[in-house]
Amino acid sequence: MPDRGFPSEEFRTRITRLQAAMAEAGETALLLTSQADIFYTTGFLTRFWESPARPWFVIIPVQGDPIAVIPSIGADLMSKTWLTDIRTWDAPFPGDDGLSLLSQTLADLVPETGTIGLPMGLETHLRMPLADYHQLTQNLAPRRFVDATNTVQRTREIKSDGEVAKIRAACAIADRAFSRITEYASENTTHGQVFRDFQRILLEEGADWVSYTAGGAGQGGYGDVISPAGDERLTAGDVLMLDTGAVLDGYFCDFDRNFAITRADDAAKRAYDQLYQATDHVLATLRPGHKASDVHAMFVDSLTKQGATPGGGRLGHGLGVTLTEWPSFTPYDHTELRAGMVLTLEPGVEIAPGLFQVHEENIVLRDNGPELLSTRAAATLPILR
Amino acid sequence: MPDRGFPSEEFRTRITRLQAAMAEAGETALLLTSQADIFYTTGFLTRFWESPARPWFVIIPVQGDPIAVIPSIGADLMSKTWLTDIRTWDAPFPGDDGLSLLSQTLADLVPETGTIGLPMGLETHLRMPLADYHQLTQNLAPRRFVDATNTVQRTREIKSDGEVAKIRAACAIADRAFSRITEYASENTTHGQVFRDFQRILLEEGADWVSYTAGGAGQGGYGDVISPAGDERLTAGDVLMLDTGAVLDGYFCDFDRNFAITRADDAAKRAYDQLYQATDHVLATLRPGHKASDVHAMFVDSLTKQGATPGGGRLGHGLGVTLTEWPSFTPYDHTELRAGMVLTLEPGVEIAPGLFQVHEENIVLRDNGPELLSTRAAATLPILR
Structure with a gap:
């Protein structure tokens, strides 16, 4: 720490x-x-x-x-x-x-x-x-x-080394909480219980407090990702997404992870792979001097080439002393990206009308490109059996 | 629930x-x-x-x-x-x-x-x-x-029965978390660990999320009550205060509890008793039609008669869909108090210059006076041995 x-x-x-x-x-x-x-x-x-x-x-x-x-x-x-x-x-x-x-x-x-x-x-x-x-x-x-x-x-928007170290440590807390997923999510658990336990484990792993958790779960994907958790139970074939803004010493992480419950259908696995590849594309391509809107275009380009339908809204944003900071990876935000910016990469795909999957990593932009602050998600959709 | x-x-x-x-x-x-x-x-x-x-x-x-x-x-x-x-x-x-x-x-x-x-x-x-x-x-x-x-x-500011039921349930969550204090506070525990565990247990007891925790700990009392917890350790003779705004279905509780670590000095016990008596006085006296400033006067009157020095600042406030709502129990706020208001009673005493103890309960004001939403604090300062 x-x-x-x-x-x-x-x-x-x-x-x-x-x-x-x-x-x-x-x-x-x-x-x-x-x-x-x-x-x-x-x-x-x-x-x-x-x-x-x-x-x-x-x-x-x-x-x-x-x-x-x-x-x-x-x-x-x-x-x-x-x-x-x-x-x-x-x-x-x-x-x-x-x-x-x-x-x-x-x-x-x-x-x-x-x-x-x-x-x-x-x-x-x-x-x-x-x-x-x-x-x-x-x-x-x-x-x-x-x-x-x-x-x-x-x-x-330009973070010092000290700031990056704190965001990296906040990300590590969330990494550890996600790695304990089998302790708190499985078939039959209610969404509400998963959300409460996720927060509890973030605290156990060292978060000072948990200012934000969100998520979604449904067969093969999810729709809305801003609703509070209810009493529905996880069922086989669900994809569960959990997202957190855990806080350490005033600095936030903000990333999510996806897990399939018991089994995953091919469409869910394919969507996960498309998001993973699109993120890899941006991790390899992004450099200082690009604009926020360029990152949106990179995601759309990669997803479209893979035959996916990009999810709506912004596909990432700044991060630091609030859960989200400017700029926004939309077609409309032309803020120049500079070394020292901490950013989230957050592509989404629409699997079917109203059915989504999203994927998120946190990075700091260096002179030679992105450096991950979150531990890279698993390369294939994890299945909790 | x-x-x-x-x-x-x-x-x-x-x-x-x-x-x-x-x-x-x-x-x-x-x-x-x-x-x-x-x-x-x-x-x-x-x-x-x-x-x-x-x-x-x-x-x-x-x-x-x-x-x-x-x-x-x-x-x-x-x-x-x-x-x-x-x-x-x-x-x-x-x-x-x-x-x-x-x-x-x-x-x-x-x-x-x-x-x-x-x-x-x-x-x-x-x-x-x-x-x-x-x-x-x-x-x-x-x-x-x-x-x-x-x-x-x-x-x-006038809460419906449905709103009061939610605030009462949020208070009950905090009551249960406070009742488990021996699980997470004792001599040698760091303040940071106590704060994290307190939040964890609020979640275990059913909070959807914990938007606010605060507290203080020091020999015989505490000074500042808005600082985040650090690495200091609880020591014998400390008075530990924990305060929380735990959230259930969008509604807050907001009250605190005091605990002495291993032993308590007479001044700390006396301050606790003075705050308890002053709160009893307001619980017995307050009626619709009083002004917010009247409550401040009731506290000051009771504390002064007991030979205590009232703590500065406001001595309570409204409560509901935010951690604090108007009015404020200060000499300057003349808002009329009406049946259906949910309020915190929060007197403080200054034991010595810069050394305080505070005490807090949540109530709903009824036609015939206050009805407690928090379970009344212990009548004497609890000592965690």
Whole structure:
């Protein structure tokens, strides 16, 4: 297991990279409100974000150190990070839930001609009450709020060696949990029990917590893969897919595995093989400089040549401090892929109308191509007898 | 265990109540974007929200049935809910991620003189990209967007019998996990191992997933209660507190328990007793018609009379489809407490500067006072020998 946390130099490097991007974009300060952005810049790690009660703010000036403007309940934990400028208020406080403190802090940092960058684009959310944001923009006028999605995403998407090590360790936890599949999935087990046991075993194998599990099971494949598990039982001929975002020290894995129950029909075996070959094709072909849309095309090309019908939706995405990060392997996302990006390769095939199989691996993109972070899936569909 | 889901009449009742509040507030339609609001109005339950990639929308017209405007990956699951009007797009789609479909749907429903309600207040977040929201308000002008926090919160805060049954069952899962404490906490166990095992046992006891665990441990009490667990070991004289938000069928419990390791000093026992007595005082005193701030005063009054120093922050809150809901038991929140509210009672005492103990129970407020949903904590500090 990698050491917990990061040395403060890691955060200084991240801030330096952010500040270079800010300077280029003409942003005087960056206002961060999300769990992911605040964890990335400070190391502040807590499950307390599960409570929607309180907003949290971190400000990155274009020069100088970050400032945390946070509820006092977080002061102790934030003081254990590398940050030294921590300003607090007693939240929740109706009528002024940190707003005047935040306004004053930003007003002192940003001249009236300056701009405040805030992520506003695809895959971002403003984690503060919208009415407070409206008030904030009024308090700070004539300073302008601008979209800083590019600043944040182009910085966060390149992972350091330390980050890759944590994602690799999260993947290893899931690898070990999948390798114990015979302990928790067989004919007659309910889907609900499989999902609960899968999470239990992820914890036994070292996950700090399990933020995501999903899956599907049905004869020869599955349809929907986002439903919670019910009381249906696994039956012979089912293909069971389990997918997880297990978390280690704030970093996610995100990959799935397929298993046939007792027996597998030829169509299920063939679909598995097609997905495996398509993934091999991308593993061999993908290089920095390709676009996200190129990866989609590689998958479609390989699957189509094999006579398969590619599954809909995106066929992979970024990964890191959230379960999914940009970019998306769709025909529409032309983000350039660069060395240091951690990505999921997630092709799907439609075996029959509404009947799918999906396959997923996690990689880090290196100068010479993909390096696997998950242990490569079995080359043929495993059958649990 | 209660049956999964709710009959469609339950949702029709919720929508009727929301629509009455909307009519009173003059809102022509309600636009919902959060996991909690969408689950509450539709029953759409999935862990897929963990991915920030895609926005999801549900529109409640002031008359008529809700309309879902969602990514196509959710169409299958949404079609299993009571909703029949489901409109989809292939997300993520850069440049128009559902925005034109949402704009058109709202434009057809809401006349130009109408208003669109959106939760904008305390404890709410807009779960869509801010730039898309700005574009949406322009697309729909001169229709006005107004703050519908009150509409949503006054409706959601009164739980039906079916909702209370689910929260009670979630509490029972945590009760059983706490009752097995000797299996996973004793002198020399690391905090990290205790936290992992606690989650594992919550799953064994029937939790669908464990969205929140927190805790603290230290000699005679603890400081910070939001930090993740580390490699420190439990030692004799520690007080260990574990807190959980375990989820059953989309509903949370949220309560904690304290345990002394091997022995307890008098100050720790006294603090426990003071918190127990203060909770008993509120359990006996609280009635519909009290304000949230009254509960804070009841706790402070009881603790002060006992010679204790009340812990800072809020001393309880609402509970339901998120780990914490409004109101907050602080001096500043004057929300009226009504029968049907599910609440946490969560007093704290400061034993010495920076050294705390907290205590938590879950209740539903009835006409004649609180009804416990958690099994009342032991009357004296349990000592694990």
